[in-house]
Amino acid sequence: MERHIQAPVSRGEISGLKAGDYVYITGTIYTARDAAHKRMQETLNAGDPLPLKMQDNIIYYMGPSPAREGRPIGSAGPTTASRMDKYAPALLDLGLIGMIGKGKRSESVKQAIVRNGAVYFAAVGGAGALLSRSIRKSEVIAYEDLGTEAIRRLEVENFPVIVVIDPEGNDLYETAGAEYCDLG
Amino acid sequence: MRMIDVADITQNIKEMCIEANHFLTEDMDHVLKRATEEERAPLGRQILCQLQENLKIAGEDMIPICQDTGMAVIFMEVGQDVHFEGGLLEEAVNEGVRQGYTEGYLRKSVVDDPILRKNTGDNTPAVIHYEMVSGDQVRITVAPKGFGSENMSRVFMLKPADGIEGVKKAILTAVKDAGPNACPPMVVGVGIGGTFEKCALMAKKALTRPVDQRSEIPYVRELEEEMLAQINRTGIGPGGLGGTTTALAVNVNTYPTHIAGLPVAVNICCHVNRHAVRVL
Numbered sequence: 001m002e003r004h005i006q007a008p009v010s011r012g013e014i015s016g017l018k019a020g021d022y023v024y025i026t027g028t029i030y031t032a033r034d035a036a037h038k039r040m041q042e043t044l045n046a047g048d049p050l051p052l053k054m055q056d057n058i059i060y061y062m063g064p065s066p067a068r069e070g071r072p073i074g075s076a077g078p079t080t081a082s083r084m085d086k087y088a089p090a091l092l093d094l095g096l097i098g099m100i101g102k103g104k105r106s107e108s109v110k111q112a113i114v115r116n117g118a119v120y121f122a123a124v125g126g127a128g129a130l131l132s133r134s135i136r137k138s139e140v141i142a143y144e145d146l147g148t149e150a151i152r153r154l155e156v157e158n159f160p161v162i163v164v165i166d167p168e169g170n171d172l173y174e175t176a177g178a179e180y181c182d183l184g
Numbered sequence: 185m186r187m188i189d190v191a192d193i194t195q196n197i198k199e200m201c202i203e204a205n206h207f208l209t210e211d212m213d214h215v216l217k218r219a220t221e222e223e224r225a226p227l228g229r230q231i232l233c234q235l236q237e238n239l240k241i242a243g244e245d246m247i248p249i250c251q252d253t254g255m256a257v258i259f260m261e262v263g264q265d266v267h268f269e270g271g272l273l274e275e276a277v278n279e280g281v282r283q284g285y286t287e288g289y290l291r292k293s294v295v296d297d298p299i300l301r302k303n304t305g306d307n308t309p310a311v312i313h314y315e316m317v318s319g320d321q322v323r324i325t326v327a328p329k330g331f332g333s334e335n336m337s338r339v340f341m342l343k344p345a346d347g348i349e350g351v352k353k354a355i356l357t358a359v360k361d362a363g364p365n366a367c368p369p370m371v372v373g374v375g376i377g378g379t380f381e382k383c384a385l386m387a388k389k390a391l392t393r394p395v396d397q398r399s400e401i402p403y404v405r406e407l408e409e410e411m412l413a414q415i416n417r418t419g420i421g422p423g424g425l426g427g428t429t430t431a432l433a434v435n436v437n438t439y440p441t442h443i444a445g446l447p448v449a450v451n452i453c454c455h456v457n458r459h460a461v462r463v464l
């Protein structure tokens with residue numbers, strides 16, 4: 001099914017999403033990948049406030065290539081989400097509602113998704129030029145010293161993603177291949 | 185003896201880093217197009233169409249095909265009648281990478297130390313493989329390698345008794361474990377034989393062979409064809425979201441090995457299988 005959501009987004013609005021739904025996101029989302037997650041975890045451990053609030057927000061696991069003059073961003077596709085598995089449950093428990101990446105998630109991330117009624121989306125890996133067209137604005141809001149790994153606020157318009165793990169814990173990666181699997 | 189100024193090496197490598205990150209070779213374009221026509225899953229077809237659209241946008245707007253513009257892997261096949269002048273070859277190669285990645289708006293993805301992890305800021309150093317060959321030319325291959333797929337690559341130290349069936353199992357295991365993480369459809373580079381490091385290097389180099397060119401060794405050719413068919417029956421599909429296109433090609437290289445061993449390396453590459461080749 002095709003759906004449109006406005007980010008940040010409430011739990012009520014995503015509760016009906018099902019694994020396999022094609023979703024267009026419009027609004028504000030944030031980027032963070034390996035180094036930013038590590039630093040956020042250290043910040044939490046030290047009892048300090050995070051540079052962005054998690055409640056109802058979506059994090060995109062992405063580190064862009066540099067923007068050419070006059071463009072908001074460079075190539076901007078998803079990175080492998082499993083490297084953030086160690087950090088994601090704590091952020092989900094703080095209210096993070098959605099993650100965009102590519103690839104499988106761990107059991108503990110799945111449990112945190114279900115526990116919090118959150119969602120994991122995949123964007124098409126290796127389509128960074130195409131995906132950059134849905135990003136209208138990009139601004140570094142924290143950890144500038146991390147370069148491509150800094151935290152960015154993105155304004156997106158009809159950013160295309162697919163629901164992989166829905167709030168009930170259904171995982172598209174586990175079911176989608178079955179129909180085309182023919183290995184006996 | 186032929187003199188080559190290392191400044192020429194720098195200039196060419198700079199251009200090749202930019203070229204490889206914006207344009208795939210023609211064989212990749214063709215195979216992707218054919219896969220789009222043959223894919224059975226509707227969502228799979230849609231994703232393959234997006235990948236073609238992505239390639240078009242990358243070339244037209246000069247925006248990298250993928251944001252992970254890779255670590256620069258460079259094969260230097262140097263004719264033994266060549267003499268380099270004007271500086272150190274290694275420095276000239278890295279200078280080319282530095283200029284290509286900074287002037288070409290490519291992402292800097294290299295850290296100076298695997299544990300301390302400070303970004304070097306210019307994507308250097310490259311990983312450079314030298315090979316001495318006959319003649320007075322230099323053949324340069326620049327192959328930026330993304331790590332979503334690199335992380336899913338494997339070396340298996342099989343026993344001779346495992347034979348070809350063991351090799352097939354190893355390839356399939358690596359591909360299945362890689363699944364959606366490696367941005368399928370993949371290109372699978374395989375090295376069989378040699379030693380621990382030799383098979384890994386062969387697997388990497390196999391990725392630079394055109395995807396429509398099969399091995400000249402009959403049993404290897406059969407292995408390539410059979411494994412491609414089998415991988416495409418796993419159901420993983422484009423983006424790992426189900427379908428009949430999981431790999432675009434399996435390229436296998438072999439080398440003599442020891443009586444006691446059967447090393448197998450599987451280097452997984454995504455559909456952004458980049459390389460630029462020039463002969464100076």
Ligand code: SF4
Nearest residue numbers: 126250330332367454
């Ligand atoms: S695996 Fe390839 S396509 Fe996927 S993000 Fe990495 S470089 Fe890009």
